[in-house]
Amino acid sequence: MTYCLGMLLDEGLVMIADTRTNAGVDNFSSYRKLHCLIDEPERQLFVAAAGNLSITQTVISLIREGLPADEEEGRIARTLGGAASMFRAAQLVGDALQIANRTVGEALNSLKIAGGASLLLGGRIGSGPPSLFLVYEAGNFIECKSELPFFQIGETKYGRPILDRVIRGHTPIAEAVKIGFLSFDSSMRSNLAVARPLDLMVMRADPSSPIQTRRIESNDAYFNDLSARWSDLLHDATRAIPDPPFLTS
Amino acid sequence: MTYCLGMLLDEGLVMIADTRTNAGVDNFSSYRKLHCLIDEPERQLFVAAAGNLSITQTVISLIREGLPADEEEGRIARTLGGAASMFRAAQLVGDALQIANRTVGEALNSLKIAGGASLLLGGRIGSGPPSLFLVYEAGNFIECKSELPFFQIGETKYGRPILDRVIRGHTPIAEAVKIGFLSFDSSMRSNLAVARPLDLMVMRADPSSPIQTRRIESNDAYFNDLSARWSDLLHDATRAIPDPPFLTS
Numbered sequence: 001m002t003y004c005l006g007m008l009l010d011e012g013l014v015m016i017a018d019t020r021t022n023a024g025v026d027n028f029s030s031y032r033k034l035h036c037l038i039d040e041p042e043r044q045l046f047v048a049a050a051g052n053l054s055i056t057q058t059v060i061s062l063i064r065e066g067l068p069a070d071e072e073e074g075r076i077a078r079t080l081g082g083a084a085s086m087f088r089a090a091q092l093v094g095d096a097l098q099i100a101n102r103t104v105g106e107a108l109n110s111l112k113i114a115g116g117a118s119l120l121l122g123g124r125i126g127s128g129p130p131s132l133f134l135v136y137e138a139g140n141f142i143e144c145k146s147e148l149p150f151f152q153i154g155e156t157k158y159g160r161p162i163l164d165r166v167i168r169g170h171t172p173i174a175e176a177v178k179i180g181f182l183s184f185d186s187s188m189r190s191n192l193a194v195a196r197p198l199d200l201m202v203m204r205a206d207p208s209s210p211i212q213t214r215r216i217e218s219n220d221a222y223f224n225d226l227s228a229r230w231s232d233l234l235h236d237a238t239r240a241i242p243d244p245p246f247l248t249s
Numbered sequence: 250m251t252y253c254l255g256m257l258l259d260e261g262l263v264m265i266a267d268t269r270t271n272a273g274v275d276n277f278s279s280y281r282k283l284h285c286l287i288d289e290p291e292r293q294l295f296v297a298a299a300g301n302l303s304i305t306q307t308v309i310s311l312i313r314e315g316l317p318a319d320e321e322e323g324r325i326a327r328t329l330g331g332a333a334s335m336f337r338a339a340q341l342v343g344d345a346l347q348i349a350n351r352t353v354g355e356a357l358n359s360l361k362i363a364g365g366a367s368l369l370l371g372g373r374i375g376s377g378p379p380s381l382f383l384v385y386e387a388g389n390f391i392e393c394k395s396e397l398p399f400f401q402i403g404e405t406k407y408g409r410p411i412l413d414r415v416i417r418g419h420t421p422i423a424e425a426v427k428i429g430f431l432s433f434d435s436s437m438r439s440n441l442a443v444a445r446p447l448d449l450m451v452m453r454a455d456p457s458s459p460i461q462t463r464r465i466e467s468n469d470a471y472f473n474d475l476s477a478r479w480s481d482l483l484h485d486a487t488r489a490i491p492d493p494p495f496l497t498s
Contacts, residue, residue, distance in 0.1 A: 157406030161435035165480050166487060174492040180485070186410035202496065214495055226490055231414050233486035238415060238431070241478050243423040244471055245452065248462055 001193030002033055002154040004048035005163075005180050006120040006132045008144040011173040012204040013122050013130035016180045022214045028138070034199035035060055036213075037123075038080050044123045044211060045080055045089060046201050050154035051117025051137070052108065055100045062096040077157030084113035085144075086131045093121050094139035101139070118153045122203070129205045144210065158190040160175040173202060178226065180200070181216075196220070250442030251282055251403040253297035254412075255369040255381045255431050257393040260422040261453040262371050262379035265429045267437070268296040269444035276472035284309055284449035285462075286372075287329050293372045293460060294329055295450050296340060299387070300366025302356065304349045308366065310344040335373070335380045336392075340371050343388035350388070367402045371452070380452045406434030407439040422451060427475065430465075434476045445469070 004017040005086035014036055019121045022028035031053060037045040047063070049056035054163070066077035083089040097117060119135040132144035134151040144151055152160065166179050177200065189193045198216040216223050253266040260388035262281055271277035280302060285307070286294040296312070296431065315326035332338040346366060357364035368384040381393035383400040393400055395418045401409065414430050437445045447465040465472050 020465065157439070158410050159437050161407050161410070162437050162483065164435075165483055173494050174498070175487060177496060178487055178490055179491050181493075186413075189413050190406070190409050222491075222493055224493070229490050230486070233410065233489060234414055237482035237486055238424060238427055238480070240482060241427055241475055242471075244426050244430075246471070247423050247426060247461065249423070 002050040003156070003157070003159060003184060003187045003191075004033055004050050004120055004153045005150060005183060006048065006134075006149040006152075006173075007163075007167060007171075007174055007176050007180060008122075008130065008132040009149060009167075009171055009173060010169050010205065012202065012206075012209075013132060014173060014180060015046055015048055015120060015122050015132075015201045015202075016184060017199050018184065018194050019197050020065055020186075020197065021053050022193050025192060028193075030195075030197065032199060036201075036203060037063055039211070040081075040205070042127060042138065042207075043081070043125050044203065045125075045160055046122050046203075047093065048120040048122075048153070049117060050119075052104075052113075052115045054108075055097075055104050055115050055117040056119070058100040058104050059093070059096045059119065062099060063093060064196060067092060067095055067099065077240050083125065086121075086133070089096050089123075089125060089134040090135060090141045093133075094135050094141050095117060097137075101137075120153055122201075124203070124207065127207045130203050146245065148212050154188055155191050155194050158188040173204070174196045177181060177202065181223060182230055185223075185230065191243040197222070198223075216234055250408075250440060251299040252405065252408060252433060252436045252440075252443045253282055253299050253369055253402045254344070254399060254408070254432060255297065255371050255383075255393065255401075255455065255478050256399040256416060256420075256429060257381040257418075257455065258398060258416075258420055258422060258425055259418050261451065261455075261458075262381060263422060263452075264295055264297055264369060264371050264381075264427050265426075265433060266448050267433065267443045268446050268448065269442055270302050271442050274441060277442075279444075279446065281490075283446060285450075286312055288414075288460070289330075291376060291456075292330070292374050293452065295371050295376075295452075297369040297371075297402070298314060298366060299368070300421045301362075301364045303352075304366040305366050307349040307353050307369070308342070308345045308368065311348060312342060316341060316344055316348065319490075328417065330375065333361050335370075335382070338372075338374065339370050339382040339384060339390045339392070342368060342382075343384050343390050346384060346386075347388035369400055369402055371450075373456065376456045379452045404436055404440050404443050407438040411435065411440060422453070426451065430472060431479055432477055433474075434479065445472070447472075 018033035411488035
């Protein structure tokens with residue numbers, strides 16, 4: 001499993017991914033899931049990947065090396081450096097996933113091994129605000145809009161209720177990072193296949209602000225404090241709600 | 250889908266179930282999932298069922314009417330009234346599920362329709378404290394113990410983090426009912442296939458206390474107040490956690 005979260009807020013873009021990979025509970029390891037694909041002036045793109053690791057690594061290598069030529073458009077190789085818009089970049093990521101599905105995925109399927117993968121693509125091309133796409137297993141994709149300002153892939157359910165209740169487009173980035181961490185904390189408590197280190201990327205809406213990245217290790221003091229405070233606050237909050245009036249003791 | 254929760258606490262047993270059934274989002278309805286199987290002096294048994302409705306209804310009818318004779322034991326029909334212990338009652342429920350699997354389940358499978366079901370069996374036989382069993386799809390079962398004082402069936406993930414953090418064996422029943430409602434509130438927000446009315450059953454450890462049951466309708470004032478307060482408390486709690494020190498603005 002894996003859990004990756006992207007939040008597209010008025011103040012900017014936040015992406016968080018765990019690093020746990022496993023093939024059974026007796027075979028687990030740690031691999032980066034949040035990758036910087038390109039970081040140039042006017043073009044910064046990050047991807048977070050969930051699913052079969054051989055598929056997602058193939059997708060990322062294909063994107064970095066360039067996809068095979070698209071003869072109709074008369075180009076030699078297709079790269080993210082040549083994508084004219086975020087929509088075109090998402091198309092290229094979807095195409096890379098389709099190629100991986102046809103090669104690695106079919107080989108896995110022939111052995112009855114599930115080989116699905118999905119990706120979050122976030123970033124900006126040009127000087128506009130960042131955008132965020134969710135690329136599904138078939139390579140089709142959707143773009144994040146203000147009605148639901150976040151996307152999740154992988155082990156999505158445990159960490160979803162706190163997002164549903166709190167994350168809105170106007171949520172400040174610092175608060176969204178806290179909520180994102182709480183969403184990961186819930187997921188890690190309930191599913192051994194989601195685990196620290198976490199990787200964080202924050203891209204402000206203002207393109208002159210530098211991108212911030214950080215790895216949250218398993219001994220990260222801020223994260224541990226946040227987790228402990230949250231447990232205490234939840235206990236306090238439940239006590240603050242009146243007891244059911246229809247229960248007799 | 251469906252969501253059912255059983256909590257076995259020092260103070261007693263709590264069972265909660267929703268009532269939503271659906272075959273696609275364009276065909277949904279409301280059916281009771283939490284049933285009283287028997288309520289006699291020294292024998293009170295409740296079951297909550299998740300899964301294919303034709304399977305779960307068959308199971309409950311079989312249990313109520315009595316299972317076919319077990320010729321080896323020379324009895325005419327096996328009923329919950331004759332079960333000598335909660336273990337034997339759980340065996341009977343598991344046997345009923347296996348019969349339903351062999352009849353209704355195989356007919357469904359022949360049309361490639363998934364027909365699984367699982368059940369929570371809670372209650373007491375005799376004057377001891379109540380106990381709680383989780384009966385899996387194959388009819389095998391486990392008993393709830395103090396290390397993890399709750400069982401969930403159906404749509405379990407959205408509502409699990411709050412249980413993992415707060416529910417312990419020593420949690421008072423009134424607080425456990427609140428937490429259980431919050432677990433359902435999270436599930437209902439994130440999955441349309443879980444919905445009110447909810448059914449609640451509370452059986453105190455003291456056998457002289459009456460069993461309490463209550464239906465929580467969609468306009469239940471206490472539940473609505475609890476849900477609204479919880480959203481406010483979550484917002485307050487996240488604000489009370491310090492912002493990440495490594496984020497620059």
